Amino acid sequence: MPAKPTSAFSVRAATLPGEADILAHVLADLSDHNAKLVYADWLEEHDDKRGPFLRKFVTAHRDWKALPALKGVPKAWRDLVGLSLIVETQNSPLVMSEAQILALARPAIEFNSARAAEKSIPVGASKLGGGPDLPPDAEWPCLWDIPLAFLGQFNLAELAVSPVARDLPATGLLSVFARYDEDDGNDDLPKGAWRFLYFPDTGKLKRHPSPDLVFASCRVSYSEVLTLPAPDSPWRTQLGIGPKHLGYECYRDLQMELGGGVHLLGYPVTIQGDVLGKKGVRHLLTISGAQATGWEWGDGGALYFTLPEADLRAGRFDRVKLDMQCG
Secondary structure, eight states, rough: OOOOOOOOOOSSSSOOOTTHHHHHHHTTTTTTTHHHHHHHHHHTTTTTTHHHHHHHHHHHHHTTTOOOSSSTTTTTHHTTHHHHHHHHHHSSGGGGGHHHHHHHHHEEEEEEEOOOGGSOOOOOOOEEEOOEOOTTTOOOOOOOEEOOOEEEEHHHHTTTGGGGGSSSSSSSHHHHHHHHTTTSOOOOOOOTTTEEEEEEEOOTTEOOSSSOOOOOOOEEEEEEEEEOOOSTTHHHEEEEOOOSTHHHHHHHHHHHHHHHEEEEOOOOOOOOOOOOOOOTTTEEEEEEBBTTTTTTTTTTTEEEEEEEHHHHOOOOOOTTTEEOOOO
């Protein structure tokens, strides 16, 4: 039986019915504090204590007064709404760059994996490794007649409960395959060495055993995080934090700590430099080495999947580009 559209999130920022819609407006630009106040009104109307706290926080911030302590509010919520980021910048050389940082911040969906028996994961559910769920007559993706390794699949209905996933289709299954060679390494990635497949209808999928290498089968759980563009990204001029900036090292540390490793959407946290090239390109997925799955990408490396923003909004995944970087 196909997996039902359920939440695979360990914790979510939006916990009330309808809250994801209004939270999406806040996430569109975290430097827009008026949007936060509208959100605070909505929370107060629903008798949620986060509403008065958010109003108090924004008012104190605007008046350059001491910010209220974040200890009493849910961490996942305060992180995603940007309150934790504001506190970090207020206590650092980045304080005068706070508006630019908030405006450029993008939410992402981080995923964690835990080994699980293949039979325990329903067909169509999010998973890493093991065998993919494909249409019965699907041909296994290959490069030069060599089967690509199945990395994982993401049930988009599981993600749709989060406002972070608004740029992805609300239903369907997204599956990723890539070349993997334990003997020769994985830094030689010719065209066709990876494949993103999107199946809008998950009702007829069946589990296919891998014809070659099988990574350990893992369940997936999600969490929402904020990400920031790297100082050398296409947003470097708008960000205005170059190597000579007093807060450069502080920003770099913050950018790498916020969201990283394995996540969907947001910005990539790269090892060797920018992989986007221009603002019209979006980060889709980062996969790094993991003990649970048995992935190893060179010496501490990671795979970065990107695509044109227009393709992302259209739900088109046949022009995804892959870059690999090693430590």
